[in-house]
Amino acid sequence: MGTYLRYWRDMIRTALVGPRLYYAWLAALALVIAGGTAAYVMQLQHGLIVTNLSDQVSWGAYIANFTFLVGVAAAAVLLVVPSYVYHRADVKEVVLIGELLAVSAIVMCLAFVTVDIGRPDRVLHMLPGFGQLNFPSSILAWDVVVLSGYLALNMHIPGYLLYRQYLGKPARKRAYLPLVFLSIFWAVSIHTVTAFLYSGLGGRPFWNTAILAPRFLVSAFASGPSILIIVLLAIDKWGPQDVKWSVIQLLRRIVTVMLPLNFFLLGCEVFKEFYTDAAHVISAEYLFFGIGEHATLVPYIWSGLAMSVVGLSIFIWLGERDKRGWLVGASALVVVGVWIEKGMGLVVPGFLPTPAGDLVEYSPSWIEFFVSLGIWALGAFIFTVLAKVALAIQSGSLRHPSAA
Amino acid sequence: MACHDPCGCEAPNEPMTADQAPVDRHALGRRSFLKRIMTGAAAATTAAAGCGDLSLEQVLQRHYKELSPADKERVFARIKAQTKKRFRTDINLVDPAPIPDVTFAFAISLSVCNGNRACVHACVKENNQSRDPAMQYIKVIELNKGDLNLEKGDMYFEGQVPKKDKFYLPTQCNQCDNPPCVSVCPVGATWKEQDGIVVVDYDWCIGCRYCMAACPYEARRFNFTTPTLARHELNTNQGYLSNRVRPRGVVEKCHFCLHRTRQGAYPACAEACPTGARKFGNLADPTSDVAQIVKNKRVFVLKEELQTGPRVFYYFD
Numbered sequence: 156m157g158t159y160l161r162y163w164r165d166m167i168r169t170a171l172v173g174p175r176l177y178y179a180w181l182a183a184l185a186l187v188i189a190g191g192t193a194a195y196v197m198q199l200q201h202g203l204i205v206t207n208l209s210d211q212v213s214w215g216a217y218i219a220n221f222t223f224l225v226g227v228a229a230a231a232v233l234l235v236v237p238s239y240v241y242h243r244a245d246v247k248e249v250v251l252i253g254e255l256l257a258v259s260a261i262v263m264c265l266a267f268v269t270v271d272i273g274r275p276d277r278v279l280h281m282l283p284g285f286g287q288l289n290f291p292s293s294i295l296a297w298d299v300v301v302l303s304g305y306l307a308l309n310m311h312i313p314g315y316l317l318y319r320q321y322l323g324k325p326a327r328k329r330a331y332l333p334l335v336f337l338s339i340f341w342a343v344s345i346h347t348v349t350a351f352l353y354s355g356l357g358g359r360p361f362w363n364t365a366i367l368a369p370r371f372l373v374s375a376f377a378s379g380p381s382i383l384i385i386v387l388l389a390i391d392k393w394g395p396q397d398v399k400w401s402v403i404q405l406l407r408r409i410v411t412v413m414l415p416l417n418f419f420l421l422g423c424e425v426f427k428e429f430y431t432d433a434a435h436v437i438s439a440e441y442l443f444f445g446i447g448e449h450a451t452l453v454p455y456i457w458s459g460l461a462m463s464v465v466g467l468s469i470f471i472w473l474g475e476r477d478k479r480g481w482l483v484g485a486s487a488l489v490v491v492g493v494w495i496e497k498g499m500g501l502v503v504p505g506f507l508p509t510p511a512g513d514l515v516e517y518s519p520s521w522i523e524f525f526v527s528l529g530i531w532a533l534g535a536f537i538f539t540v541l542a543k544v545a546l547a548i549q550s551g552s553l554r555h556p557s558a559a
Numbered sequence: 560m561a562c563h564d565p566c567g568c569e570a571p572n573e574p575m576t577a578d579q580a581p582v583d584r585h586a587l588g589r590r591s592f593l594k595r596i597m598t599g600a601a602a603a604t605t606a607a608a609g610c611g612d613l614s615l616e617q618v619l620q621r622h623y624k625e626l627s628p629a630d631k632e633r634v635f636a637r638i639k640a641q642t643k644k645r646f647r648t649d650i651n652l653v654d655p656a657p658i659p660d661v662t663f664a665f666a667i668s669l670s671v672c673n674g675n676r677a678c679v680h681a682c683v684k685e686n687n688q689s690r691d692p693a694m695q696y697i698k699v700i701e702l703n704k705g706d707l708n709l710e711k712g713d714m715y716f717e718g719q720v721p722k723k724d725k726f727y728l729p730t731q732c733n734q735c736d737n738p739p740c741v742s743v744c745p746v747g748a749t750w751k752e753q754d755g756i757v758v759v760d761y762d763w764c765i766g767c768r769y770c771m772a773a774c775p776y777e778a779r780r781f782n783f784t785t786p787t788l789a790r791h792e793l794n795t796n797q798g799y800l801s802n803r804v805r806p807r808g809v810v811e812k813c814h815f816c817l818h819r820t821r822q823g824a825y826p827a828c829a830e831a832c833p834t835g836a837r838k839f840g841n842l843a844d845p846t847s848d849v850a851q852i853v854k855n856k857r858v859f860v861l862k863e864e865l866q867t868g869p870r871v872f873y874y875f876d
Contacts, residue, residue: 202784202807203766204692210780213771273766273781273808276618280746280765287622287747295745295769357865358739358775437710510862511698511730511777512710 158555162321166544169553173543176393184536191529194522195270203273205522209515212506214271216519216527219498221267223378224260224534225349226371226497228305230379231257232342233409239335245399249387251313251545256386257342258313259538261306266530294352301345308338317548323558346371353505360435362505364427370420371497377413378493380406381466381486388479390542395550403482404475410489414467421496441514442504451516452503459495462488622747623760623800634762635799642797642804646790654799655821657754663815664755664842664870665829666852667729671836671876674699674720674727681831682731685816686802687794689786696780696813697731697828709861728873729837731828732757732778732813733861736868740770740779749810755842755870756815758800764809771810775862776869779812815839842870 198205208215234253237246269275280286281299290296312331319326350368357363384406391398428439440446445453466488473481508514519527547553620626620634635652642650679697688694700712704724712728721727738757741749748764751757771779785807797803798818805811816826820839824830829837840847845854852858853872860869 203781204784206783208783210771211777213768213781268767271767273768273783273810274764274806277746277763277765280622280748280763289742289745289747292742293745293769295743295767299745352769356739356743356773357867358773358862434708434710506772508710509777510709510775511700511714512708512712513714513777 158322159318161555162318165321165553165555166548169544169547170540177539177543181536181539184532184539187532188529188536191526191532194525194529198270198522198526199275205520207517207520207523209517211509211513211515212503212517214502214506215517216499216523217267217271219502220527220530221264221271222349222371222502223494223498224264224267225302225346226375226493227379227382228257228260228264228309229342229346229372229375230383231309232339233376233380233406234383235335235339235342237405239332240339243405245401246405248396248549249390249398249402251316251549252386252390252542253383254309254313255541255545256383256538257309258306258541259534261302261309262537263530263534264302265306266533267527270526270530294348294355297348298345298352301341301348305338305341305345308334308341312338313545317545320548321553321558322555343372346375353501358510359505361438362501364424366420366423370417370424373413373420374417374493374497377410377417377463378490380409380413381489381493384410384486385483385490386538386542388483390546394542394546395552396546400475400477407470407473407482410486411467411470414463414470414489417493418463437508438504441507442500446508446514449507449514449516451518452500455495456500459492459500461492463492463496466492617762620762622763624750631799638799638803642793645804646793648790648793648795650793650795650797650803652797652799652803653818653822655818657752657756658821659753660843661753662755662842662870663734663820664840664849664853664872665815666838666849666856666858666872666874668836668838669726669728669873669875671834672699672727672729672832673834673836674701674716674722674725675833677831677833678729678828678837681827682813684792685794685819685827687786687788687792687797687804688780688811689782689788689805690792691787692783694780694782694786694811696778697729698777699727699729701725701727729828730776730778730861731871732815733776733867733869733871734813734815736870737866739773739775739865739867743769743773745769752800752817754817754821756817757812758814758817759809759811760800761803761805761809761811766808766810768810775865775867779810781810782807 206215231253234246234250237243238250269278272278281288281296288296288299290300312334315331316326347368350371353359353362354364354367384403387398387403387406390396425439425443428436437446441449442452442456444450466485469481469485469488473485503517506517544553614637616633616637621630626634631654635654639650639652642648676699679695679699682688682696683690683694686696688696698714700709700714701716701722702709702712702725704726709728716722716725734751734755734757736755738751741751741757745767746763746765749757749759749770766781768781771781782805786805788804793804794802796818798814801814801816801818816824816828820826825839829839838848838852840849842850842853844850849872852874856874856876858872858874860872862869
């Protein structure tokens, strides 16, 4: 017990001490988090009326970000599989970073759901025992279960492995490997369940499509590795650990396979809607071309698609060449492109036109913008601290005194 | 509009600290420290969400279906006191049970409805909906003759009705037999009662709005802020699961005026309709108007292909 407490004390100490750049980065994030908190307090005081949500478009930026981030969390599996299943030594060196990124993403997901609900004081109503979780009927209840399970798995596995390294002892496979395999299936399940959240609704034809879950997974496997490329290149540059070029290449190749697949699935959807040209094409028309003067999303979705295409082209053109600026740029384009397509580009048209034929435009209010930005900063803050501690242990600079 | 209540009008709600929140001292002795901490935190968060007055009892209040008769008595007393404090009016709060062997349904004649919206206004008056922002359960859609596609209709029509070449289709909650809104609710805050009415426990809803996404009829409304209505607008005849004043941040919808209909009265919209287009009654009773219409007229329901089993039937005659 004493050793374990010391482990935590040492980790907290490591998190608190760092170079000037580390402090500057955290301070900047803290500032954004403070801004987001202030915006959220305003939302609590006045209600969700400070958002631009309406009875017609009842979910918006918060749920769009939530959906995207579930994908980021699921994408950790792309490092987990090569590392634990195929024992690739180069990937094993950074797999914990992937798992900790998943932890930060899930925390952001939970934050986005929390700021979206009208009565955050009643979250206890979901706890079995006091409340009642409508399981298995409600897909949202499923989401609560799979997300918290995934969070627990991704906290436990790195936590255990780092503890053993801290002690200078080998990890016992029995203690983590079964959970690793569980987490692989679990990763697929979180994004599948999140897709089912939408695709199970018969009254929303735009979402009510069987390829929504495959689309979610494939686009997550394009945007997730892109975020990982940026993160790993940053660690390689500023962190105590070198990242093998082969890992970056693995991730780049995954994007160059997954992103075209994502376009293919999107194309299938577009074909079905527009060739059939039945009543329900109208949501897709609204998204891609606008209906009359209602065209808020049109420039948005086309710029998102353009970003994905340009990002992909850069990735392919680069090949294995070591041009880091281009790599980061391409990754950023893919991340934003997918974020637009499966975020607001998916959530908002699902509501429009409304079942009774109403067309109410939506774009986030300033409060929604700052709350969302604050949650992203919170995620980055959590990830930075977690990664710093993990890297200190992994590089051997943080050890229990008794460790060999 | 004179409104002296801090929750009801423009005056901003001051966030209440845990200490200010009225705490049931008697209850505290019996309850654990942990619960007290929890309540304090919750009170601080909700101060803004609800309408002040967040007591320990309120935070720990159970789901409607789990309330014992004694619990209900306490909860009802609390609601009456809160309403009195806010509106300086005594209310009559009832909780009529569903009548056995009754399935309520509407049959609406589209040949007769002329789009005058008397039903919309009667509903707002009866059910204590927020006046600002304005909330309405019933939407009347103006359609071109020869086209039943709701997406091509206009719900914001103005001017004298009925217009030539148009017909009118009022929509509200269909009290579906197989309600998608009920199955998606993560906390079971909305459910179907024995008489077919889908209700919401306003004290249990967490405001996630998944039910609004699931509803194919655009029947559900969300309280984006504390509902505003003046004292003289308050209907003091209130039902716990129907028209009592709602808190902020929860979902509500048409409930077939269950505080009236379970006690033998017509829903407010049916009573107000000057054309006689609305027929309301017990579908399970073969002699009722609605049962006769469903049996003898050519009726249809909205979005039949979704198999939600609506209990609002439309017909032409």
